[in-house]
Amino acid sequence: MARLLFAITLAVCCLPLLPGLGGLLTSAFAFLPALGLAEASLSGWRELIAWPGLSHSLWLTLLSGLASSLLAVMLSFAILQATWQTPFWQRIARSLPGLLALPHVAFAIGLVLFLSPSGWLFRLSSPLTGDMPPTWSLIQDPYVLGLTLALTLKETPFLLLMSLSVLSQIDVHRLTMVSASLGYDRTSTWIKVIFPLWFAKMRFPIFAVVAYSLSVVDVAMILGPNTPPTFAVLVWQWFNDPDLSLLPRASAGALVLFLLCALVLIGYRFFEWLICERFNRWQFTGTRRAWLPGRHLWWPVVIVPLLVIPALFIWSFALRWSFPDWLPSRYGLRFWNQELAYVGALIGNSVLLALISATVAVIFAMGCLERAVSPRQGALPKAVIAIPLLVPQLSILFGIQVAVYSLPGQWHVPATIWAHIFFAFPYVYLALDGPWQQFDQRLIQTARSLGVSAMAAWLRIKLPLLLPAIILAWAVGASVSLAQYLPTQLLGAGRINTLTTEAVSLSSGLDRRISGLYGLMQALIPLLVFVLATFLSRVMQRRLTPHQSVATQPGANNHDAVCQSTQHKRA
Incomplete structure (x- = not known):
């Protein structure tokens, strides 16, 4: 069987x-x-190269994908270093399934309702910022800050969950005891001894995070910029073009996206080889004392999703909500009654x-x-x-x-x-x-x-x-x-x-x-x-x-x- x-x-x-x-x-x-x-031709590739803003779209994709992946890896390691084998880690492990259960799309919509210029965050801060919404926004910003933030906060719990099995294969307690006997503190032990082992064994989970961040469409459509969008969203828009004669351009773009992800993953593997095998003197030279941010880095990963759910809930019942009121002035079930049959x-x-x-x-x-x-x-x-x-x-x-x-x-x-x-x-x-x-x-x-x-x-x-x-x-x-x-x-x-x-x-x-x-x-x-x-x-x-x-x-x-x-x- x-x-x-x-x-x-x-x-x-x-x-x-x-x-x-x-x-x-x-x-x-x-x-x-x-x-x-x-007959085969290069018409799709010519149209792709001639598209205005192509280089900027590729740059936005690389910026959001690489920055969010790097931040998620750094954030995950800092949290592990500060909390592993402590009672606080048990609380983190229990909360991981709930954080992973929140879909990316729902999280992105909640961030829109929370971080937009008239969102809940700026309503709560209106006593300090004034009664008018700000003129800037993290939603669909031209520097992909909102998209990078969302991807970072959503991928960190996934890397922490994958680290459970990885660290169980590493005798962290024994390595920590031996390093302490040589004069290394906890943070220095994690950086010089445990990080190279963890980083190598986390290769496939980090690969998955990088590939998703570079090719994400749904979250980028909600939080990413529009003029131009990230490259994956741009290719998706080409796919939806009603003129089917332009389909080769969309296919060429999808192939470029595939090659871009492959090159980035190869580059990541080369970077891993450089710091862990080729230029690894940093592992046994330098100070035996180090510092990394502690367990407090975990709270943004938890608090933001916890605030997203109430924002979605309140907006679904709101009938009138003027800025800068903290809560709606009128509630009702009109939209629930209107959409209930279709939602079912x-x-x-x-x-x-x-x-x-x-x-x-x-x-x-x-x-x-x-x-x-x-x-x-x-x-x-x-x-x-x-x-x-x-x-x-x-x-x-x-x-x-x-x-x-x-x-x-x-x-x-x-x-x-x-x-x-x-x-x-x-x-x-x-x-x-x-x-x-x-x-x-x-x-x-x-x-x-x-x-x-x-x-x-x-x-x-x-x-x-x-x-x-x-x-x-x-x-x-x-x-x-x-x-x-x-x-x-x-x-x-x-x-x-x-x-x-x-x-x-x-x-x-x-x-x-x-x-x-x-x-x-x-x-x-x-x-x-x-x-x-x-x-x-x-x-x-x-x-x-x-x-x-x-x-x-x-x-x-x-x-x-x-x-x-x-x-x-x-x-």
Whole structure:
């Protein structure tokens, strides 16, 4: 069964990329027989190069993507250095799922309502700044400050979550003790000893952050500048041009975006090699005392999302809210009554896609992890897992769209489901990888020695023990699916509407009440999924506590633990 799931996973995650890449290349070189373009040419590339503001758009993309990634990495390391193995870190770890459950789009809409010139922040500060809104804004500013801030605050919890498994592979306590015996303080130990190890093992998560920041479309449409926009948004606008003869220009832009991300990732890998291997004298020379900002850096990462949700909530009920009033003067349910029926249909589409994609992604991940723990079979290559994280969505999805549209019949529904599974799978796999590796295989071996079949041992012992982690991984996959914008919009052919697609479409509208309503609903659904998953996971954990306490006590007899578990199941 594991071998079959492994083969299906490879087929789902790799095979569609071939026609996707082929569709991107053929359309980039103006070979589209369906549009009457039967000969390859460089017309799309000429139009791309001639576009005014192209260099400025590329510069904005590099500035926002690299700055936000660098800030997120620095912020994550500073927080880890100050809080790891302290009671405060437990509070951080408990809050990470809730922060990750807030979708990027809902967070961006909330920032618009909070940081715009007439937003809540400037209303609260009006006693100091005056009764008129400021003339400057962090929203859609020409220096991409608001976009950089949003990406930094959203990617920091992701890097912290990925650091959990990375630091568990590094004996931080032993390294700290040895360094202290040599006269190094805690901060200097983290910078000189732990940082090189952490930085190398965090390569793929940082790759994912860099690739997303460079190619993000939905958040950049809400918070980024318009004249010109970032390059990913510019390519997206070209895709939506009603003149199909200009499609080669959009395809050429998508290919440039792909090459830009690849070059930046190669440059990052070269930078990692320089500071960690080539010019690494800084690790063993210099002062043994250092200083980094402490745990207080964590509070902006928590406080801003906490303020975003109330802003969305209040705006969705506001009828009249004049500046500089702190709160609306009139409330009402007019917009809720107006949109409730339509929102219900959107919620149904979003939840159905999330249920299917998260369930299939969990099944695929379990099959691949079961194959990985087998001593005679290889694990899923890291490159395969990283493909959905590292490849710009816009580049690969457009190529797949061209390939799908060339097929007879209507394929928008299965193509959309595939895309959600494709992008949810790596997050589910990474969420399950740690618990799967930590499972003691001797429990299964002992059960087999007692005459229990392999399938029965897996169902009676391994599955119950890993079920809490599976439930949380399913919630991760569902939240990733609920946040997908480009896959639904491109492969759904405009016929599949979700909360995310509607929230992005309405975010540029003039009515903040509608934007607040859809942003609030888009934020609450993933949060409810995480709350339900956490509750079920803790219930399962409490039910399994007696068995786990026996099996995991130092010096406990695993044979007795399995016997008790098997007898309990048979009873």
